[in-house]
């Protein structure tokens with residue numbers, strides 16, 4: 125059978141000219157160093173015919189032509205001996221090969237079809253195989269992948285695997301004395317082998333390697349390979365990580381499915397970060413499925429977070445999303461709201477039980493009140509409707525009566541008696557009766573109109589109640605999702621400036637639009653957007669539940685970020701007569717602790733440091749000394765720092781709250797970190813020189829380090845660069861996964877500050893996408909005591 129594939133023309137990383145001119149060099153680091161990536165990659169596709177052959181196309185050795193790296197195999201010979209130089213198979217024209225198409229990253233369809241043939245045409249997805257088998261199969265596929273590119277030629281190609289000391293593996297090929305590796309995560313193309321890698325890992329001939337690795341892998345796993353082969357479990361899978369290479373995964377089910385990966389360094393199964401999981405083919409299929417059903421959703425990480433919450437059930441995920449996105453439903457049918465509400469309630473019940481922490485209770489109470497007021501409004505409405513129909517009926521019958529009377533009156537003036545006659549008219553009403561009836565009809569019409577207006581007003585207010593309730597529901601669900609994902613909550617507060625030429629608009633309490641005179645506009649979305657009139661009380665009320673959770677043993681962190689003069693200190697510290705979050709937080713913590721003295725004993729300690737030019741200064745002592753930071757596990761220790769029992773303080777950065785339960789002896793430890801960051805404007809704008817320039821540079825360095833930490837967390841990178849600045853080292857426990865974090869982005873409303881405002885809002889948007897995971901309580905039980913609740 126002749127199979128048609130399309131191959132993409134692409135030059136090898138060094139260009140052909142270099143290849144021709146260069147002598148075959150020994151396999152040394154220096155020879156590799158000479159290889160330079162070429163800019164001359166072409167991307168035109170060409171049709172090639174490939175015949176299946178009995179011979180394994182991915183033979184470890186292939187023959188090369190001078191100057192071009194091509195593997196010789198049956199397919200190339202049978203396609204008329206055409207020299208398909210430097211080609212990289214990308215797309216299979218034969219749809220049947222697509223049927224066997226693994227969703228694996230960077231894998232060519234041609235390679236897949238070959239792999240499928242070598243397995244006897246199996247259409248079983250790669251995912252369903254045991255890990256040991258997959259590992260060898262994967263290498264075969266990589267070699268097969270390389271084969272079309274390494275078409276006919278005279279030189280030998282030797283395939284190897286490079287095992288980096290960081291655990292990653294790369295398929296390598298040596299041709300003409302030069303070594304290349306297949307970059308199957310990024311460019312998907314052959315790249316020159318980096319010189320420094322020689323000292324960072326080892327090269328293993330591919331056949332030896334596949335055996336060694338698979339056996340060592342099964343040993344590491346602690347499970348026999350034969351055992352893996354016999355059990356086909358579709359919860360097993362793998363993904364390809366840019367740094368770690370192939371990572372084994374397993375979807376474990378306890379009460380809920382939780383996706384793990386096998387960490388070769390620790391030899392343990394660890395929970396899969398959301399960013400990695402998006403590369404898992406099975407999960408990718410689920411996300412694709414949801415995305416197909418809800419094309420406007422757009423955020424794949426969000427989809428996956430909801431999928432996790434829905435126990436990896438795409439249909440449930442779609443249903444939940446539709447319920448969340450209920451505006452259209454509400455406007456379309458009032459009654460549909462009731463149905464949505466009932467099903468939302470039932471689907472939320474397990475989540476509500478699991479999340480029965482303080483922050484949800486007030487919202488539930490609020491919801492109850494809303495429910496009652498809605499019922500009351502509906503009752504009033506039905507009463508009004510009843511009244512209205514009664515009066516309408518009365519008015520209609522009165523109208524009929526009047527018409528009947530008018531008909532019974534004499535039709536013309538001639539026939540009417542000219543003078544009133546004293547004798548009683550045997551038939552028909554008197555003039556008085558008619559006037560009375562007329563008045564009655566008029567008054568009935570009036571009350572009819574009033575009633576109609578009343579009813580319309582009430583319908584409006586019922587609609588408003590329903591809408592409000594819907595918004596409340598959505599916020600409740602959103603908050604629960606946030607709790608589960610552990611997002612950094614971002615609040616945006618513009619400074620009040622009566623003289624400013626405003627460049628801000630607030631379309632809703634979650635959106636802010638920045639516009640300039642030239643008409644450009646940018647919209648940003650946050651957890652809460654205040655307007656310039658927002659009071660210190662309002663700001664504190666919104667953060668209060670998060671702040672006070674540190675009494676229950678949570679680590680909580682509040683940061684204020686923004687350009688100089690945008691109101692960070694005003695928000696965090698505030699003036700004496702209108703205090704900001706810091707003072708209110710301490711007062712509230714003292715109040716909450718005092719309320720619990722019957723059952724718990726609390727100690728509050730405060731420490732205050734200043735980070736200046738990358739040195740940490742203790743501000744609670746008169747000694748001018750610099751402090752060192754130490755990391756113990758996930759906890760930052762600052763030896764010799766001054767800690768004071770809280771009485772009253774005006775500037776606080778870290779408050780340690782530890783509480784001991786008088787009955788169980790359990791000890792909770794929470795830290796509240798309040799951080800007023802330095803101004804974020806660019807150095808060029810400050811026009812600073814000398815010492816001020818050094819200060820500005822240090823501030824810039826630490827703020828960009830904070831931005832890098834957010835980026836690394838957002839992308840679930842393995843290495844998060846906390847150590848790049850003292851600021852990020854100190855904040856590490858708050859951003860490391862088990863804390864609750866809030867970021868205030870403070871902005872100026874003035875149009876002249878437009879660029880800085882946009883930078884600040886972009887910083888906030890990035891931080892908002894960080895998912896820290898669900899916050900954990902730090903509670904230790906006393907040895908021999910009752911277990912903590």
Ligand SMILES: Nc1ncnc2c1ncn2[C@@H]1O[C@H](COP(=O)(O)OP(=O)(O)OP(=O)(O)O)[C@@H](O)[C@H]1O
Nearest residue numbers: 618619620687688689690691692693694695802803
């Ligand atoms: N919401 C607000 N309402 C009224 N005045 C405000 C508000 N926000 C800030 N201000 C005033 O604006 C000025 C600058 O604010 P603030 O010192 O808080 O800025 P900052 O961002 O902390 O600056 P820096 O980076 O220099 O510390 C102060 O005089 C402050 O009182």
